Amino acid sequence: MHKVKRSSGLLQALVIAIGAPGLLMLGLSMPTTANAEDALIKYNGNTRDYWEHPPGDWFMGDETAQQHGTHPYPNQPTPTPNDELVGLVKDNIKLAPGFHIEVLASGIDCARQMVFGSDGTLYVGCWTEHVYALQKHGDKWDAKVIIKGLRQPTGIGFYNGNLYVTDIDKIYRYKDIANNLDNPKAETVYSDFPPYTSHGWKYMVADTQNPGWFYIPVGPPCNVCMIPSGTAQYRHVNPDEGISEVAALGQRNSVGGDVDPRSGQLWFSENARDWMGDNIPSDKLNHLAKWGEHFGYPYCHQGDIPDPKYAMGHKCSEFTPPALNVGPHMAPLGMKFYSGNNFPGEYRNNIFLAEHGGWNQFNHTGARIMRIQADVDGKHVTQEPFAWGWIKDNKYWGRPADVAVSPMDGSLLVSDDQAGAIYRIWYDGKS
Amino acid sequence: MQVSGWIIAALIVCLPITAIAAQGNPAEGKAKAEAAGCNACHGPDGVANQDGLAIDKNMPNLAGEPDLYLQFQLVYFRKGVRKNDYMNPVAESLSDVDIRNLGAYFASLPAPGGSPPPDSAPEDTSLGAKVAQALHCANCHGDHFEGVENMGRLAGQREDYLYKALRDFKGGARVATGAASMAEVVYPLGDLEMKALAHYMSRLH
Numbered sequence: 047m048h049k050v051k052r053s054s055g056l057l058q059a060l061v062i063a064i065g066a067p068g069l070l071m072l073g074l075s076m077p078t079t080a081n082a083e084d085a086l087i088k089y090n091g092n093t094r095d096y097w098e099h100p101p102g103d104w105f106m107g108d109e110t111a112q113q114h115g116t117h118p119y120p121n122q123p124t125p126t127p128n129d130e131l132v133g134l135v136k137d138n139i140k141l142a143p144g145f146h147i148e149v150l151a152s153g154i155d156c157a158r159q160m161v162f163g164s165d166g167t168l169y170v171g172c173w174t175e176h177v178y179a180l181q182k183h184g185d186k187w188d189a190k191v192i193i194k195g196l197r198q199p200t201g202i203g204f205y206n207g208n209l210y211v212t213d214i215d216k217i218y219r220y221k222d223i224a225n226n227l228d229n230p231k232a233e234t235v236y237s238d239f240p241p242y243t244s245h246g247w248k249y250m251v252a253d254t255q256n257p258g259w260f261y262i263p264v265g266p267p268c269n270v271c272m273i274p275s276g277t278a279q280y281r282h283v284n285p286d287e288g289i290s291e292v293a294a295l296g297q298r299n300s301v302g303g304d305v306d307p308r309s310g311q312l313w314f315s316e317n318a319r320d321w322m323g324d325n326i327p328s329d330k331l332n333h334l335a336k337w338g339e340h341f342g343y344p345y346c347h348q349g350d351i352p353d354p355k356y357a358m359g360h361k362c363s364e365f366t367p368p369a370l371n372v373g374p375h376m377a378p379l380g381m382k383f384y385s386g387n388n389f390p391g392e393y394r395n396n397i398f399l400a401e402h403g404g405w406n407q408f409n410h411t412g413a414r415i416m417r418i419q420a421d422v423d424g425k426h427v428t429q430e431p432f433a434w435g436w437i438k439d440n441k442y443w444g445r446p447a448d449v450a451v452s453p454m455d456g457s458l459l460v461s462d463d464q465a466g467a468i469y470r471i472w473y474d475g476k477s
Numbered sequence: 478m479q480v481s482g483w484i485i486a487a488l489i490v491c492l493p494i495t496a497i498a499a500q501g502n503p504a505e506g507k508a509k510a511e512a513a514g515c516n517a518c519h520g521p522d523g524v525a526n527q528d529g530l531a532i533d534k535n536m537p538n539l540a541g542e543p544d545l546y547l548q549f550q551l552v553y554f555r556k557g558v559r560k561n562d563y564m565n566p567v568a569e570s571l572s573d574v575d576i577r578n579l580g581a582y583f584a585s586l587p588a589p590g591g592s593p594p595p596d597s598a599p600e601d602t603s604l605g606a607k608v609a610q611a612l613h614c615a616n617c618h619g620d621h622f623e624g625v626e627n628m629g630r631l632a633g634q635r636e637d638y639l640y641k642a643l644r645d646f647k648g649g650a651r652v653a654t655g656a657a658s659m660a661e662v663v664y665p666l667g668d669l670e671m672k673a674l675a676h677y678m679s680r681l682h
Contacts, residue, residue: 102653102662103616124545125552125573130499153573155556175558175652194557197652243658 091271100244100267108269108321113406126443126465128152134443135469138435142417143477144390147433150459150470151187154178157461157468158200159249159380160450161209165224168450169209171202173247173463177211179227180468182454187468192227193220200301201248203260203285210285212248212262215239217285235285240277242267249380249448251303255310259284261293263300263314270298270319270344270356278343280314280334296340296365297332302380302448308395308422311335313369315378315399318347324407327351328371329378331399333424339366369420370427375404376412380448386456389473393417398458399429400446403437413437413445415460415471433460433471499577501544506582509575513567515539523586525635535641538634541588543624548580559651588623589633593680605677608670612662622681632681639675647671 089101089108126134131152139147156173163169168180168187177193193199193211201212209223209230217236220226240246245265253259262283266273280294280303293312303314312334318327327347342349342365344356349367352360372378381399396419403412413436420427436444444465449458457472510516519525523540539547553559554568555576571579596602609615609622617628624630631639645651646659647666653659663671 099664100661101612102658102660103613104661106613106616125548125576127573155552174553176556243661 089268089271091266091268096271097240097242097267097274100242104244104267105269105320109406110321113321113323124443124464124466126152126467131465131467134465138438138443139433139469140435141433141471144475145433145471145473147469147471150468151180151189152465152467154180154189154461154468155466156463157447157466158247158463159202159448160459160461160468161202161204161250161252162450162453163204163209163224164207166454167224167227168459168468169202169204169223170461170468171200171211173198173200175199177202177209179223190227192223192230193232198243198247201250201262203250203252205252205258205286210235210250210260212239212250214243214246214248215241217262217283219285236283236288236290238276238290239264240267240274244268245299247301249301249303251305251312251314253282253312254305254307258286261303261305261312261314262290263297263303265299266344269321270353272356273344280312293337294332294334294339294341296343296345298343300332302378302400304382304397306395306422307383307385313381313383313397313420315372315381316341316343316368317377318374319344319353320406322347322351322354323374324409325374328368328374329376330368331370331372331378331381331397331418331427332366333369333420335366335424340364341366341368369424370418370429372399372401372416372429373411375407376414377402377404378416379446380450380461382449382451382458384451384458386451386453386458388456389458390475398432398449400449400460402445402447402463403442410437410440410442413442415446415449415458436462501548501574501577501579501581503578503582503585505574506578506580509578510582513571515567515579518563519583523583524589525638535638536635537638537642538589539583540586541624541633542583542630543626543628544580544584545627546624546629547583548576549627551576551579588630588682590682593682596680598676601673601676602680604670604673605675608666608674609677612666614662614674622678631678634679636675636679639678640672643671643675 131149135147135149141147154170157170159171161169170178175194175196176191177199178189179192180187180189196213199211199213203210207222209220211218216234218232219235220230223230244267248262251261253261260283262281264277264279266277278297279292281290282293283290297316299317300314303312305312314332316330316332318329332341344353345360346352346362346365348371350362379400379402381397384393384396384398396417399416399418401412401414403410414431415433416429417432418429436442442464444462446460447463448461451458457470460469518536519539524538525536551568554564555571618631619625622631643663647663
């Protein structure tokens with residue numbers, strides 16, 4: 047392992063404090079001098095104590111005095127009555143010409159990843175405890191909670207009639223879910239992810255080339271640190287077999303990806319490190335062309351910024367550059383290649399990417415659906431806003447978290463984990 | 478909801494300038510709080526620390542808590558994500574509008590003020606201050622622990638309730654939501670430190 051320059055005595059003491067119980071910790075962790083710099087948090091994430099028990103504010107390390115006050119933005123469900131949500135969407139959301147948006151369902155608190163079952167049931171993962179099932183009856187979608195009591199079941203998948211739910215450190219399988227909606231039975235089929243919450247929420251990318259396999263990101267428990275082994279990577283997992291292999295290295299926090307139907311290769315979004323400023327580094331869209339590629343974290347950000355502390359002599363040219371820098375703090379999450387028949391032909395195989403929006407900026411950005419066009423080899427990548435307006439007067443009234451293409455009518459569904467909603471976007475060419 | 482409320486709600490939805498998530502109505506919230514019996518435990522003005530008022534210990538003050546914090550807790554009580562024998566049945570019947578109005582009402586009430594009583598345990602106050610600094614409580618809860626958006630107000634909260642909340646996070650009875658995990662915050666704390674932290678915070682105004 048590389049020798050990493052350690053921080054000051056005070057900071058080391060703080061790190062020790064995190065793992066050491068009782069009074070010893072408190073005696074050690076008191077600053078001896080009180081100045082502005084000492085008031086800032088500078089965690090050293092390079093220790094076993096940190097990895098096993100990341101501090102509760104693990105995401106706050108390394109901020110500058112100027113950034114003080116950009117505290118975590120509420121990333122939790124706001125109660126938004128359906129009638130009001132319909133009005134908000136009508137008044138605020140702008141779309142490319144010929145497209146329309148409607149509220150498909152409300153009251154889906156903290157909606158994250160969406161996946162369709164083979165019978166058209168829409169399953170929705172959630173930040174807190176629940177997994178939903180939505181079914182269409184006539185013109186109306188009815189939602190119910192089918193799974194309770196999990197920790198952060200954000201990532202879900204469907205294969206061979208079974209529902210798979212990734213909950214921090216485990217993958218649960220719910221067999222024959224369509225016939226067991228009232229009493230789904232969990233089987234633990236994979237349990238080799240780290241146990242901590244920090245960057246522990248997941249996304250499941252169905253590998254359409256190898257049915258039954260999923261690409262699943264594993265995040266490090268820090269903003270930036272010398273990463274614990276087995277993290278900051280994408281794994282290729284077969285839950286039924288309980289096995290996995292490493293697909294990609296050097297990713298920080300991916301919560302979205304899809305397999306390009308043209309090439310069978312993985313593309314994934316990635317949230318870049320925090321606290322370098324409002325304008326750097328850019329978040330990324332990555333393309334895995336070769337198995338085992340390294341995308342730079344923690345050594346290099348946005349393809350051309352060596353980390354001030356963790357580059358440790360590495361050059362950005364050693365790593366796979368992003369296919370696209372999507373912009374700083376855009377928080378790109380769920381994404382899909384468009385494979386439906388409702389949108390015009392030029393949208394086929396375009397990527398739709400949900401931007402959640404930044405959580406630690408003075409001026410919030412993102413909260414949009416982007417349309418991204420790319421050659422099959424990952425070249426000539428361009429982006430343009432496709433649906434926007436969830437941010438108003440520097441506040442979010444909703445935050446897109448994932449997209450899904452409806453197998454029934456080719457419309458694009460968008461989940462929103464703040465307004466607690468699912469939206470439907472369709473095309474008819476009319477203004 | 479009364480007719481005036483519907484008119485206000487309709488205006489809020491129609492006016493472009495207010496077309497972000499609507500604010501609750503404190504007056505409607507007050508009426509709902511009285512109807513739902515919130516006062517019985519949380520006090521007539523959202524302050525539960527008068528002697529003999531709380532039907533049980535560990536009832537928090539609600540006055541001056543941030544609007545969003547109150548709303549989120551009610552959402553979680555309604556959904557059963559946050560578990561409490563008193564609150565789950567009460568929250569079950571609340572509508573989204575009720576929750577907004579209750580949030581606005583209790584947030585509009587003045588937090589408990591005035592000088593704290595003479596310090597019965599100054600060594601706990603001192604230790605609590607050190608714990609708060611070591612754990613960076615202010616980072617999320619505000620420089621003066623006044624609460625920020627979805628982060629609860631800690632300053633001036635009831636000591637018994639703060640101690641219970643810390644124990645609940647530590648024991649897993651209460652699960653934090655979102656990226657931050659209070660379980661990880663309280664992991665290094667022993668009973669002594671949790672008591673001291675509660676004592677320290679309760680005396681701040």
